[in-house]
Amino acid sequence: MRRPQRSASARLLTFVSVVSVLGLGLATVSFQWWPIHADTTLMALLALVVFSELMAVSLPYGGTQSVSIPLVIAILLLHGAAAATVALVASGALADLRAHKEPIRVWFNIGQLSLAGVVAGGSFSLVSEGLGLASQVLTRVDDGIFPAVIVPGVSYSIVLFMLTTLLVSVAVSLSTGDKWSLVWKGSYSWQLATYVALTVMGLVLAKAIVLIGVAGIVLFAGPIFVARGVFQSYVRLVDAYADTVKGLVAVLEAKDKYTKGHSERVAHYATMTAKYLELDEETVSRIELAALLHDFGKIGIDSKVLRKDGRLSEEEIDAIRRHPTIATDILSDIPFLAPVLPAIHHHHERLDGAGYTEGLSGRDIPLEARILAVADAYDAMTTERPYRVRADESEAIAELRSCCGTQFDPEVVSAFERVLLDLNVSGIHKVRAGSRP
Amino acid sequence: MKNHRYSIFGITLGLAALTGAWALDSSQQVEPGALLVFLVAFLVIEALAIDFPRGDVHTLSAPVTILASVFLGLPAAAVVVGLGVPLVWFATRRRTADRCMTDAITRGFAIVGVSRIGIIWVGTTPVSSKMLASLAVVGTVGVVGDLVVSQVQSALRRREPIGQMLLGGARLQWTILLAEVSAVAVGGVLYPHIGVWGLFAVCLILLVVRQAFSLYLSVKRTYEATIDALSRTAEYQKRGQRGHVRRVTRLSTEVGRRLGWTGARLERLSHVAMLHELGELRAGESAGEEPADQVAASEILQDVSFLKGAV
Numbered sequence: 001m002r003r004p005q006r007s008a009s010a011r012l013l014t015f016v017s018v019v020s021v022l023g024l025g026l027a028t029v030s031f032q033w034w035p036i037h038a039d040t041t042l043m044a045l046l047a048l049v050v051f052s053e054l055m056a057v058s059l060p061y062g063g064t065q066s067v068s069i070p071l072v073i074a075i076l077l078l079h080g081a082a083a084a085t086v087a088l089v090a091s092g093a094l095a096d097l098r099a100h101k102e103p104i105r106v107w108f109n110i111g112q113l114s115l116a117g118v119v120a121g122g123s124f125s126l127v128s129e130g131l132g133l134a135s136q137v138l139t140r141v142d143d144g145i146f147p148a149v150i151v152p153g154v155s156y157s158i159v160l161f162m163l164t165t166l167l168v169s170v171a172v173s174l175s176t177g178d179k180w181s182l183v184w185k186g187s188y189s190w191q192l193a194t195y196v197a198l199t200v201m202g203l204v205l206a207k208a209i210v211l212i213g214v215a216g217i218v219l220f221a222g223p224i225f226v227a228r229g230v231f232q233s234y235v236r237l238v239d240a241y242a243d244t245v246k247g248l249v250a251v252l253e254a255k256d257k258y259t260k261g262h263s264e265r266v267a268h269y270a271t272m273t274a275k276y277l278e279l280d281e282e283t284v285s286r287i288e289l290a291a292l293l294h295d296f297g298k299i300g301i302d303s304k305v306l307r308k309d310g311r312l313s314e315e316e317i318d319a320i321r322r323h324p325t326i327a328t329d330i331l332s333d334i335p336f337l338a339p340v341l342p343a344i345h346h347h348h349e350r351l352d353g354a355g356y357t358e359g360l361s362g363r364d365i366p367l368e369a370r371i372l373a374v375a376d377a378y379d380a381m382t383t384e385r386p387y388r389v390r391a392d393e394s395e396a397i398a399e400l401r402s403c404c405g406t407q408f409d410p411e412v413v414s415a416f417e418r419v420l421l422d423l424n425v426s427g428i429h430k431v432r433a434g435s436r437p
Numbered sequence: 438m439k440n441h442r443y444s445i446f447g448i449t450l451g452l453a454a455l456t457g458a459w460a461l462d463s464s465q466q467v468e469p470g471a472l473l474v475f476l477v478a479f480l481v482i483e484a485l486a487i488d489f490p491r492g493d494v495h496t497l498s499a500p501v502t503i504l505a506s507v508f509l510g511l512p513a514a515a516v517v518v519g520l521g522v523p524l525v526w527f528a529t530r531r532r533t534a535d536r537c538m539t540d541a542i543t544r545g546f547a548i549v550g551v552s553r554i555g556i557i558w559v560g561t562t563p564v565s566s567k568m569l570a571s572l573a574v575v576g577t578v579g580v581v582g583d584l585v586v587s588q589v590q591s592a593l594r595r596r597e598p599i600g601q602m603l604l605g606g607a608r609l610q611w612t613i614l615l616a617e618v619s620a621v622a623v624g625g626v627l628y629p630h631i632g633v634w635g636l637f638a639v640c641l642i643l644l645v646v647r648q649a650f651s652l653y654l655s656v657k658r659t660y661e662a663t664i665d666a667l668s669r670t671a672e673y674q675k676r677g678q679r680g681h682v683r684r685v686t687r688l689s690t691e692v693g694r695r696l697g698w699t700g701a702r703l704e705r706l707s708h709v710a711m712l713h714e715l716g717e718l719r720a721g722e723s724a725g726e727e728p729a730d731q732v733a734a735s736e737i738l739q740d741v742s743f744l745k746g747a748v
Contacts, residue, residue, distance in 0.1 A: 146631040204638035223616035227649040234653040336659035
């Protein structure tokens with residue numbers, strides 16, 4: 001999952017400085033366009049922004065999810081776009097500091113949030129003037145501006161969302177080398193709908209504040225913090241689930257010594273290959289899980305057969321070939337693992353249809369299973385097994401190549417070779433030495 | 438499933454609350470447009486009910502019902518519930534028609550009636566300074582009424598002790614109830630001013646809460662299924678033992694229940710029972726070394742933080 005941290009390149013530095021200078025410059029000027037009148041509600045709202053950042057939920061794959069957007073929108077309506085930008089920057093900087101990010105990233109985030117806040121504020125002013133909702137009416141949030149105010153409100157949040165996520169995606173892609181569109185799709189695209197819904201909530205919150213003051217904030221914040229608490233326990237459980245899968249693997253390894261470390265190594269190879277093929281994040285994590293559990297079905301096979309040194313009889317081979325079926329049988333009731341099962345079920349299929357368990361051929365075999373097959377075969381060849389000697393890396397690769405088109409998918413094999421090459425070059429090929437569950 | 442105690446309780450309570458409120462209440466004029474909006478909001482929220490483990494279902498529609506009875510009056514609220522509950526439960530959850538009607542009358546009408554009585558008791562339609570306080574009272578009365586009614590109902594249906602069911606429900610759902618009361622207050626403040634959009638905010642708040650809860654519960658269900666899978670794994674080894682784990686689990690949880698254990702403790706006991714054979718997997722390797730069992734089982738499971746208490 002993690003990539004080697006390269007030193008910030010010149011292009012990244014240029015990008016960061018352009019964005020931050022532009023952002024902070026515009027933000028400073030924008031105080032003149034949208035003057036701020038500080039009062040108790042503004043202070044209360046800003047305090048709540050700070051609080052909600054401190055309470056932000058940490059997501060499973062790093063990063064946090066806070067719920068400060070409705071607050072920012074309420075500030076936008078009641079105190080103007082400059083105040084909203086202040087809230088945005090404050091919340092962003094706080095989140096970064098809390099996550100102990102490097103100074104350059106904190107700096108970049110301050111810059112990109114100021115830039116996005118001012119541009120989004122501009123779109124809000126333009127759209128609301130176009131609709132004839134004068135800014136004075138906005139600060140009082142008259143009854144009559146509903147539902148028309150939803151149009152500028154949502155335009156603000158969409159501009160804000162697109163700008164911040166795109167700027168961050170570009171910065172991430174400059175520092176890691178991933179394609180920015182992939183970064184964006186993987187990390188942000190699914191959040192837009194939530195963003196818009198929270199925006200409407202913010203507009204209504206502004207009205208509630210006008211009607212009953214700070215009590216309005218409390219009424220809205222209560223349920224949201226309830227939801228936050230529950231969501232946090234959800235995230236914690238998801239995190240812990242990785243351990244549970246390790247537990248399942250440990251059950252298998254307790255039985256079959258030769259698989260010790262095998263599952264984790266296959267998982268490593270398979271995820272690297274999947275990433276090389278530019279599959280989306282969801283597929284990659286599905287492949288990782290499938291790889292960890294691909295031999296789980298061996299649990300249902302007699303240990304004597306698994307550890308037999310000599311030739312296996314017809315019957316014994318049949319028994320071993322049942323392991324993908326056994327795995328899907330045992331794991332089928334676990335909803336979380338349902339999307340993973342096809343990959344496990346088909347990881348011994350061959351491209352020419354001569355494999356098992358269903359005898360699928362070509363593209364009928366799920367891509368996940370095709371990747372798994374290559375990684376599995378490579379690791380089996382390069383480790384000691386009772387029935388044959390260990391092959392070295394080049395022999396194993398030659399063998400994979402010679403089985404291209406009949407047993408393995410040529411595209412996957414060539415991606416796998418590239419991955420092995422990369423691993424050797426960057427010198428982090430420590431999988432074999434240091435992987436114990 | 439026929440259970441007369443459950444039906445009789447539901448229908449009597451619902452109708453009593455409704456007639457009680459009707460007797461105290463003078464009828465109001467209802468706008469058809471507003472009625473439609475409330476009905477739609479009710480349908481959406483009711484359809485997205487939270488499924489709790491063991492078949493409990495908690496719907497978050499109580500605030501919509503309460504607001505309907507505050508702003509539209511008793512007949513309109515009764516229409517919303519009387520149409521909404523059967524529609525949702527018949528269409529999306531395939532309940533039988535008589536169960537739908539019983540549920541509509543019990544849960545819905547009880548909330549309508551109770552909150553209506555609450556309004557009359559607190560004062561007439563909320564105004565200005567007293568508004569928030571009265572909304573909070575009406576919301577609390579209605580929402581707590583909803584909890585009590587639904588818990589008593591499921592206790593009667595499953596023939597379990599009512600008191601325990603109530604306590605369990607309150608412990609599991611009090612945060613949801615709090616959010617619901619808040620939503621009632623938000624809606625009560627905003628509806629007179631911005632109408633539909635106020636109701637929209639109420640629905641959004643309820644949906645955010647609902648989403649968080651159902652995510653959490655789905656992961657929890659995954660855990661249960663995983664433990665089940667692990668326990669069946671152990672059984673794979675010994676053909677003759679099919680069903681052994683399940684029997685041991687049933688017996689030990691029953692013993693636990695009779696000892697007066699509840700909630701998390703009972704749950705943990707059942708997990709332990711389900712996993713007690715896991716060590717056999719390793720024992721199978723060097724047949725006959727039974728004492729190694731417990732050690733192996735706890736070694737295998739030590740990575741699973743969810744099960745810390747069980748090891």
